[in-house]
Amino acid sequence: MFVGGGDGPDVGQPGGERRDTAGPETGSPDIGRPRILPYSWIIGQDDARTALELSFIEPRIGGVLISGQRGTAKSTVARSFNLMTTGNLPVTLPINATDDRIVGTLDVPALLEGRWAERESLLEEAGSRKVLYVDEVNLLDDHIVNLLLDVVSTGQLVVAHAATERRVEVSFQLVGTMNPEEGSLRPQLLDRFGLLVEMVTETDIDVRALILERVLEFDQVCRTGPTKAYRLALRADRRRKDQLKGARVMITDGAVVLPDAVRVQCARVAAAIGAVGHRGDVTLARAALAFAARRGADVATAEDIRAVARFVLPHRRGAISRGGSATWSEADDATVSKALGDDG
Structure with a gap:
């Protein structure tokens, strides 16, 4: 079980506020409140953790889909892992996003000033930051799914405005979460996720009690600022990140053999x-x-x-x-x- 909420605001963050907690390289805490639970404070659910780590080590695997009931912290683990490995929360595709926001649109204020300018699309931003996170991916409209399938399969995003058109090379890991009780995912998109993990509600009372302890401890950090235990958790995150980066280098360098x-x-x-x-x-x-x-x-x-x-x-x-x-x-x-x- 992962500590945190899979639906709505993250645990310990009233209103879902997201504040800085670590720099992208050093991971050292700042004086602000944390954005999300440290990865090392996540309890159990080894399958989801393993899948995310494997996709980071070998990006050609093709991303991860986490499926589970509401409240099992699906979104928390995805965001926490991304924060640990990149220093940023992932680019998120809302289920109500418009086509213009997804593929890009003109910058109207700049046009009114006589300047040609475009607003960066969510997919271009995901290409720059290498991860696109989609919560409730099974609830996306079909035409949005078609856009995603086209970009994922071709590695290109076509941005067209009036008489102009440009093609942008984009590549990103697709990380999605869904509650199967709310509907299934189209087989064409399901097949594009390299790994699938099922998350379930923890039934062991001792583990549930430990989850509660971590949630309350994180609540305290959000109210009063970083504690010694929280800073130690960030250090543990940095160590895990270094280990995963080392494994990724092994794959990139061809140092692992498949007989x-x-x-x-x-x-x-x-x-x-x-x-x-x-x-x-x-x-x-x-x-x-x-x-x-x-x-x-x-x-x-x-x-x-x-x-x-x-x-x-x-x-x-x-x-x-x-x-x-x-x-x-x-x-x-x-x-x-x-x-x-x-x-x-």
């Missing part, structure tokens, strides 16, 4: 689960390499495949396009084990 036998296992596992197309095979290999780098290894193994399959493959089955579930089960774990050649 031929493991490559074949990726294809075998994807086929056994029933993945449609080949994107699942490719993403499975990239995620396995990232998982190996995350643990500091220079060779990906079958165990890395086993660790990431439940994030990569559940939303790629043919049944999804027919309204099937993207839930991962113990039977799926058994299928993966059999495909990997485990005895029994």
Whole structure:
């Protein structure tokens, strides 16, 4: 369970106010109030945390979709992770955003002054900051989904005003959150998320009590300013960021190897689960390499495949396009084990 609210303002921030807490490089706290809970204060939910870290280590994985009930802190973990790794909250696409805000529009005040100028679009801003966050992504209008699909698939944004048109190269990680009780996500967009994670309500009383303790402690920080424990949390965030950056360098430098036998296992596992197309095979290999780098290894193994399959493959089955579930089960774990050649 992640501490924080998945719907509405972030926990400990009345009215959803967002204030500076760390610089983009040093991560050292300033005298203002925090914008969001430190990443190291997040409790449990290892799957969501792992998926976000893998997508950071290997951006070609293609982003993360976090699905869960309301109040499970889906948005908090996504924003907290982005703040830790970049020093900024992510560029956010509101579900009520207009086309002009998404793809760009003319700067009317500048035009009235006789100057030609354009307002930067949300997608261009996301390209500059490398992440686009979409809360309640399953509630986006179809034409907005089509815009996203076009940009994600082509890497280009077409900005047209009157008789002018320009093409902008944009590339960003797509991070989305949704409550499946409020509707499903179009299969075409679902397939564009490299990893899928399900978040559930914590049922262990001791863990719930610890979550409450962290929430109240963060409330106190928001009221009175940084405490010793809060500053220690920021230091822990900096250490984790450095570890993840080191793993990312390993991937960028080609320092992690995918042996031929493991490559074949990726294809075998994807086929056994029933993945449609080949994107699942490719993403499975990239995620396995990232998982190996995350643990500091220079060779990906079958165990890395086993660790990431439940994030990569559940939303790629043919049944999804027919309204099937993207839930991962113990039977799926058994299928993966059999495909990997485990005895029994």
